[in-house]
Every structure is written in C-alpha cells, then in structure tokens.
Amino acid sequence: MTALESLRGKVAVAGVGHAGLGAAHGYTEMEILAQAACRAVADAGLSMRDxxxxxxxxxxxTMWSMPVAEYLGLRPRFIEATMLGGSSFVSHLLPAAMALESGQCDAVLVCYGSTQKTAAFGRSEGVKARSLLDPQPYEHPYRPLQPITSYALAAARHMHQYGTTREQLAEVAVAARKWAQRNPEAALRDPLSIADVLNARMVSDPLTTRDCCLVTDGAGAYVLVRADRARDLPQPPVYLLGSTTAVWNRQISSMEDLTVTAAAESGPRALGMAGVSVSDVDVAELYDAFTINTLLFLEDLGFCRKGEGGAFVAQGGIAPGGRLPVNTNGGGLSCVHPGMYGIFLVIEAVRQLRAQAGERQVPGAEIALVHGNGGTLSSQATAVFGGPATR
Known part of the structure; x- marks a missing residue:
C-alpha cells in the first residue's frame, strides 16, 4: 500500500453549510462566508473554538486566508490557500487530510464566499482585473471573451472531431434543470427544453446563454475531521476515499488536445486511491460551468469512451431516472455558481451520501465522485467519497 492509499477513509466530512445562495443583497462576501462556515461547524456538532x-x-x-482567519476568530495550526480557480475546494481535500492524519490539526474548515452577482465590484469587473493579474500571452492579444471563448473552442472541436451535436450539449443543461426542479434551493427551477437551449441568445458559438453557468452569489463550507472522531459527532460520517489534482496547462491554447483534460489523470488516480472503479459510482458531481464540461469529464474520468459523451447524456442519460445521476443539485447551470463552484460539489455529494437530499435523493447512494475544474480547462481535481458503510 502506498502512502497515499493509506489515507483512504482516514478523514471524513463531519459538517456542511451554505448561505446567500442566489442573491445576497446587503451582505459582503465575507459575511456570507462566515454564515456558511458557522452553519457547517454547527452541523458537525463543533464550535469555532474547535x-x-x-x-x-x-x-x-491574494491573501484571502488571513482576513478569513481574523474574521472568524481562528488561529489555525494548518492553513491552505492554494488558488486553482473553481477546483480549489476539491483540491484542498488532500492537503487537509494529510494535515489531520499527521496530527498537525484536528478540525479543518474549508470555506468560500462570493457576492459577484450583487456586489458593486461584480463579475465583469473581476474578469477585467484578473486578466491584468493573470495575463495569458498567447490569447490576450486577441481579446477573447474569457472564459467562455475557451470553452466554446473546446465544444466546437469536440463537435468537429466526434460528431457531437448541439442537441447533445443541450441535454446537459436540460438534465441539470430537471435536477434543479427537485431542489428548492436552486436558482432556476422553471422548465427547460432542448429547443429552449438551442434558441437562447448565442454568446460564443456554439454556446448559448443556457449552455453557460449562472452568475449568482453564494457561500459554502465543510468541516473535515479524523474518521475516529467523526463517528462520535452528530451527522453520519462521509469518508474521503480518494483525492488527487492534475494541472496540464493554463491557457487553452496550450492544451495538446482540446478534447482531453487533466481529468484523464486526476480521475484514475483518485479512483485508484479509493480502490473503486467508475462502475461503483452511484452519483457524480461534475463542475458544469459550461455544457461541454460535463461531456469532457464523463469521458476523461472513464464513464464512457472519448467521443461518446454526447451519446451518454442523450435521452436523459444523466437526468433523474437516467443511467448515471449527475449534478443532482442542478449544478452550476441551474443551482448556483458564485464565480467558483467547487465547494458546492462537495456539499451536494455529502448530502447524497447522508441520504439528506430530499426529493432529489439518489436511492442507496454509497459512493460519490466529485470533480472540480478551474481556469479554462486548466486545473482538474477529483475526489471520491464514501457513505457511513464504506470505510
């Protein structure tokens, strides 16, 4: 057994919480982060002193972790502030697990908050600011509409190379909406059809507005503890079975193949650490910033072969009642997407494995795969979780 494999099931998510979903009028991102953090800590049966x-x-x-610690009144013995875009809060799992297992700390709070929808300094201003701080020299001179231009490029290549259709991409958005209709916390719950997606306003060919994630406020948090402690806390423990991160590129123009992401590396490594295969996965929470993401990740993670993602999702393949429940809260396309979505993937997986997802609950769910994406198909982080009976 490798050192990495020895971490399987040694830590568990003991608490989750969120706040300010949709529009958090009158609140700052720090305030809704604190609300989510307090709810996650309380859900774990702990206090901030723990x-x-x-x-x-x-x-x-750039130094966000320090004001967060100060605002919450924490004096952490372990701190992790790696910024990999939307995959960050999935990527934080492994360092946190290592810190817990080594005894460096006893309870890790992972948290995020953003008011990009209602803040005066919103999403468009943030995109402009990041383009100055994070220049992409091979692309910036052409003034692309980032990040959507990159994802549209990947979608166009997938369609050209494998015959993927616009209708198949639309299936992803429709499936997400059907899950959202079962989630009272989702931002969008009105009916959505394939035709609605295809006829929506074109943003970056071939993607319309309904192929793109929401722009919302929101905060999320979860608490990790060692497995032996988790069993004594109020909630059913959800064990971390596998966790890995892979980064192959920053700019999409530096990808060797626009249809293959680093999920092809992070996925098999996480599943190997967990000692399971994709056939064991009961529910998958995949970072769906755009409809093409879901197809790419289903392929790269091994749920289907490369080029077959469109056929996999067709005719409700990932919708309620389909072959694989995917993005059961409605995802970034219909539930919530406050700039970086990864933390909500973990929260939904935990709820499913606790059997606390209400109308959208996947019966008998024991293994959940979570996959986070950051940048423009740049950073990929995969985690495998198991319910109380899997350790």
Missing amino acids: IDGLATCSSSA
Missing part, C-alpha cells in the same frame, strides 16, 4: 485548520481562497484577494 477549528484549528483553515483552507480557503478567493479570486478577489
């Missing part, structure tokens, strides 16, 4: 590890980051501040 938290001695912190993992957080933000696209709006």
Whole structure:
C-alpha cells in the first residue's frame, strides 16, 4: 500500500453549510462566508473554538486566508490557500487530510464566499482585473471573451472531431434543470427544453446563454475531521476515499488536445486511491460551468469512451431516472455558481451520501465522485467519497 492509499477513509466530512445562495443583497462576501462556515461547524456538532485548520481562497484577494482567519476568530495550526480557480475546494481535500492524519490539526474548515452577482465590484469587473493579474500571452492579444471563448473552442472541436451535436450539449443543461426542479434551493427551477437551449441568445458559438453557468452569489463550507472522531459527532460520517489534482496547462491554447483534460489523470488516480472503479459510482458531481464540461469529464474520468459523451447524456442519460445521476443539485447551470463552484460539489455529494437530499435523493447512494475544474480547462481535481458503510 502506498502512502497515499493509506489515507483512504482516514478523514471524513463531519459538517456542511451554505448561505446567500442566489442573491445576497446587503451582505459582503465575507459575511456570507462566515454564515456558511458557522452553519457547517454547527452541523458537525463543533464550535469555532474547535477549528484549528483553515483552507480557503478567493479570486478577489491574494491573501484571502488571513482576513478569513481574523474574521472568524481562528488561529489555525494548518492553513491552505492554494488558488486553482473553481477546483480549489476539491483540491484542498488532500492537503487537509494529510494535515489531520499527521496530527498537525484536528478540525479543518474549508470555506468560500462570493457576492459577484450583487456586489458593486461584480463579475465583469473581476474578469477585467484578473486578466491584468493573470495575463495569458498567447490569447490576450486577441481579446477573447474569457472564459467562455475557451470553452466554446473546446465544444466546437469536440463537435468537429466526434460528431457531437448541439442537441447533445443541450441535454446537459436540460438534465441539470430537471435536477434543479427537485431542489428548492436552486436558482432556476422553471422548465427547460432542448429547443429552449438551442434558441437562447448565442454568446460564443456554439454556446448559448443556457449552455453557460449562472452568475449568482453564494457561500459554502465543510468541516473535515479524523474518521475516529467523526463517528462520535452528530451527522453520519462521509469518508474521503480518494483525492488527487492534475494541472496540464493554463491557457487553452496550450492544451495538446482540446478534447482531453487533466481529468484523464486526476480521475484514475483518485479512483485508484479509493480502490473503486467508475462502475461503483452511484452519483457524480461534475463542475458544469459550461455544457461541454460535463461531456469532457464523463469521458476523461472513464464513464464512457472519448467521443461518446454526447451519446451518454442523450435521452436523459444523466437526468433523474437516467443511467448515471449527475449534478443532482442542478449544478452550476441551474443551482448556483458564485464565480467558483467547487465547494458546492462537495456539499451536494455529502448530502447524497447522508441520504439528506430530499426529493432529489439518489436511492442507496454509497459512493460519490466529485470533480472540480478551474481556469479554462486548466486545473482538474477529483475526489471520491464514501457513505457511513464504506470505510
């Protein structure tokens, strides 16, 4: 057994919480982050005095972890502030697990908050600011509409190379909406058809507005503890079975193949650490910033062969009642997407494995795969979780 494999099931998510979903009028991102953090800590049956590890980051501040620690009144013995875009809060799992297992700390709070929808300094201003701080020299001179231009490029290539259709991409958005209709917390719950997606306003060919994630406010948090402690806390423990991160590129123009992401590396490594295969996965929470993401990740993670993602999702393949439940809260396309979505993937997986997802609950769910994406198909982080009976 490798050192990495020895971490399987050694830590568990003991609490989750969120706040300010949709529109958090009158609140700052720090305030809704604190609300989510307090709810996650309370859900774990702990208090802020018990938290001695912190993992957080933000696209709006380079030293975000320090004001968060100060605002929450924490003096962490372990701190993780790696910023990999939307995959960050999935990527934070492994360092946190290592810190817990080594005894460096006893309870790690992972948290994020953003008010990009209602803040005066919103999403468009943030995109402009990040383009100055994070220049992409091979693309910036052409003034692309980032990040959507990159994802549209990947979608166009997938369609050209494998015959993927616009209708198949639309299936992803429709499936997400059907899950959202079962989730009272989702931002969009009105009916959505294939025709609605195809006829929506074109943003970057071939993607319309309904192929693109929401722009919302929102904060999320979860608490990790060692497995032996988790069993004594109020909620059913959800064990971390596998966790890996892979980064192959920053700019999409530096990808060797626009249809293959680093999920092809992170996925098999995480599944190997967990000792399971994709056939064991009961529910998949995949970072769906755009409809093409879901197809790429289903392929790269091994749920289907390369080029077959369109056929996999067709005719409700990932919708309620389909072959694989995917993005059961409605995803970034219909539930919530406050700039970086990764933390909500973990929260939904935990709820499913606790059997606390209400009308959208996947019966008998025991294994959940979570996959986060950051940048423009740049950073990929995969985690495998198991319910109380899997350790």
